[in-house]
Amino acid sequence: xxxxxxxxxxxxxxxxxxxxxxxxxxxxxxxxxxxxxxxxxxxxxxxxxxxxxxxxxxxxxxxxxxxxxxxxxxxxxxxxxxxxxxxxxxxxxxxxxxxxxxxxxxxxxxxxxxxxxxxxxxxxxxxxxxxxxxxxxxxxxxx
Numbered sequence: 001x002x003x004x005x006x007x008x009x010x011x012x013x014x015x016x017x018x019x020x021x022x023x024x025x026x027x028x029x030x031x032x033x034x035x036x037x038x039x040x041x042x043x044x045x046x047x048x049x050x051x052x053x054x055x056x057x058x059x060x061x062x063x064x065x066x067x068x069x070x071x072x073x074x075x076x077x078x079x080x081x082x083x084x085x086x087x088x089x090x091x092x093x094x095x096x097x098x099x100x101x102x103x104x105x106x107x108x109x110x111x112x113x114x115x116x117x118x119x120x121x122x123x124x125x126x127x128x129x130x131x132x133x134x135x136x137x138x139x140x141x142x143x
Contacts, residue, residue, distance in 0.1 A: 008095055009097065018095065020060065030088065034067065041067035042067075
């Protein structure tokens with residue numbers, strides 16, 4: 001059984017570069033990605049990886065994709081995905097940031113990206129098992 005790094009924020013500004021570098025180093029990644037209006041989580045990740053493949057002139061290993069939404073209860077995960085995470089992930093690298101500038105929950109009352117990232121991180125640490133958790137503070141030019 002291989003151990004994956006469960007990675008949030010992999011399609012964002014900083015995350016896309018971390019995904020490139022980590023996959024290039026052979027680190028097995030499981031990306032938690034939300035769908036958007038135009039693409040599924042899988043399509044978003046494949047689009048990102050295709051860009052890196054073209055720029056590097058070779059194909060990078062593909063991460064395992066888990067469709068989720070960190071702002072939803074239980075991270076928007078179903079039981080199958082939660083079981084997969086419990087079996088395969090021993091580290092959480094939380095790099096996601098919400099760029100909503102209004103509070104949706106009591107913990108994110110201030111409405112700033114750091115408060116929202118802390119709330120999302122608290123959701124991540126309730127994942128099954130006892131993963132090692134690493135959080136990147138959100139990078140923003142706002143404020």
